[in-house]
Amino acid sequence: MSFKTIVVHLDTSPKAHPRLEIALRLARQFGAHLIGAFAVFSPDPRSLYVMAGTAEYYRTHEELRTERRAALERLFHAELRRAEVSGEWVAIDEPASLAVPHAGRCADLIVAGQDNQGDPESYVGDFFPENLVLSCGRPVLLVPFASNESATGSRVLIAWDGSREATRAVHDALPFMLAAKKTTIVTVNGMREFERARIPGVDIANMLARHGVRVEVANIEAGAGAPVGEVLLSQVADNGADLLVMGAYGHARWRELVMGGATRTILRSMTVPVLMSH
Template structure:
């Protein structure tokens, strides 16, 4: 298995250009076709017209967005040509929470960004990263809004608990692991992890090694006052890992999307790119 089709979500946020550069780098690395899906949040303009001054603001804002979109599209095509990467640009007026999973289902890997609370343009829909992970059916590589990692995958860290989601994440990340210098499988023990690790880390490490991956195993202890998500992020920093691989836990409860504790922590506080599968 490798990544032959990659979809990257693009918008008018400050992190769109770095996200595109990362996607291009991975498309070159894996000789993949790159699809850029441009989707943003567009509010209904009708309520704005009843507020003094807001109609003009809306028109000005939309013009600025259109200019940014045009510049990004030109950059996308120019970079494809420069890198000799095949690809296509798709711009949609559909909500990002529908459009990106829709196009991502016909890809091997989806690249998107963590929500950036400091950039309003990064908002493209409620719980966009969570919805994408849960609904796309494909692995999602999330890029932190505050990270200096530009080429992830030299040292891959796997957060392993023996679950179905973690198993899928491991297999989805094999192309990264084959190219990595080192992969470390980290299992969490302690009060939070007593009922996890149903399959030992050594077992999955053996499978990974049969794919030609240089793999090590590390067990860490987590006390009652530390979350598993924080422990994984701390361990990634200690190891110097530049890519975290883990399963994503969540379910729909009525109209609410409920994510697992470790998943919530990672999505909020990630410091390195994270490949998540559900």
């Protein structure tokens, strides 16, 4: 098993280039075809006529965006040649919340960015990462906007609780683990809600070991009521991990998106790239 088609979401934010660099490294590592899916948020121009001057601002802003898009497309093709990676640029006019999941369903892996409230250009839709993970049907590698990681996947940390979502994430991340120097399975308080093994994490560790993964198991006793997301972030730091693998818990309810507590914490405060599956 390997990643042979990777889709990376690109936009006009400054973090699009670092996200592209990570996707290029992965495409080269796995011998994958890389698709650059360019999609941004574009408000309805008619709505901007409500306030005086906004229509002219919109036109000026669109011109700037067009320039940035052209520069990013040139960079994308230049980086493909430099990395000796096959790929293609796809500019999509429909909203990114629809375009990226659609493009990603025919891929092995989607690379996208964490929400960054400090950068308006990174906004492509409300709850974009959450909706992408829940709707695309493929593993999503979310890159934190504050990340300075030079590598992704050499030291893998797996958040394991025996659930369907965690099982999906573990199997989706196998290509990373097979190439990793170290993989650590972490359970928090035995993850008793789902885990049924006598020793938490041992069954999934045995399965991975049969694939040839170098794996360790750690059960963290954090006390009743401890926020699992914060415990996982601490374990990422303590283990020097450069990739966190976890299931994404959530569902769409009438007019709102309901995410699990650990998922919300990681989406908000991730410090390394996170591979999420639902």
